[in-house]
Amino acid sequence: MSEEDPEIAGLVKCTVISCPNYFHKVLSQADEHIFFDFPSDEDVCATWKEKCGISAYHDVSNSKICSTHFRQTDYTDNTKSVLKPEAIPRENLGWMFGMPEVKLTKTPKFELIKEAVDTNERLVQRFEELMDEMKLLTEKVDLYKKKNENSDKEIFRLRRLIAKYPFKKKNGKIETNLICKVFSQAQINMLLGKKKVVWSYDDMAMAFTLRHIGNRECYLYLKDTLNMPLPSLSAVQRWVASNKS
Structure with a gap:
């Protein structure tokens, strides 16, 4: 028996990728989780999308976010049933917290992932090369500093020697x-x-x-x-x- 699509079965997963909670479109869930629609305010809605890790152009008309991702101060009362207009999901975002937008409509191709990994490896290698170069340059700078110090000491010695034999016309x-x-x-x-x-x-x-x-x-x-x-x-x-x- 093939696994049934959650949305076809009337279930809608919380838009936060790391969240395991589902919302039933027909039957209201009598559990501790309350689901909220995305706000109509465009700026607040864009922030919600960013926090959920989805594209700014993703259609969220049927998307929801459960109450586990909001703080106590985000609600208008203790029932946690109504959010404040400026409320933003900040809790239990998992690895998505602070990450840039990611499109969920398509699975990233292997070639793109491999290119990103290879690019990262090249950057790491270049960084190590630059660190080695910086180490060599630092050693040269230290050597020249010591030479300058020795030169300054010799100049000071010669000046003191010259001072012992003042010129006169x-x-x-x-x-x-x-x-x-x-x-x-x-x-x-x-x-x-x-x-x-x-x-x-x-x-x-x-x-x-x-x-x-x-x-x-x-x-x-x-x-x-x-x-x-x-x-x-x-x-x-x-x-x-x-x-x-």
Whole structure:
């Protein structure tokens, strides 16, 4: 014996998909469930359709919703027989709660379902790829941050070092006390281009030592080619002669 269609048998299922309750068109049910027609107000009716998960264009002239989907505050009195004009089904909507509209007139084709699943899988895969890329980029950003921090520390160190050797101007030329740690005052005067330079005893002694550590050509190479601020060889010879007597 074939199963009889509920609507043909005079039964109308509650429009909420997850609801198991039926309403008999001819015989009134004497149970705890009361069934309500969809409201005539278009805006409220559209909201009912959305909550039930049916298309906005679905014909609901013979559709009903049972009382299990309404709250106590949706009724005009305690009998739960009359709904307020603005009442909306919110209870026991099951998995349909908050879901978009779904047409019930036709069963979705397998191809459409498979396409949706494949699309979802591709999106998940792309999301994972983007997360991996973001992880690599985050590691690079952290590396550059550390490099910047090291650079900032080095800049700070160099600035403190420079601060120990303040610049000062003299006769329009720049000199620093850093030079004083390497050259004597006579050598500095020579570097500054002064015509007359008075060499100290230490200057001449150093020049004499350099001359006799190497040879004449080596001394001239340091003085004339490398531009080392040194006394002339004739000045060194006069100094040696004056110190022998």
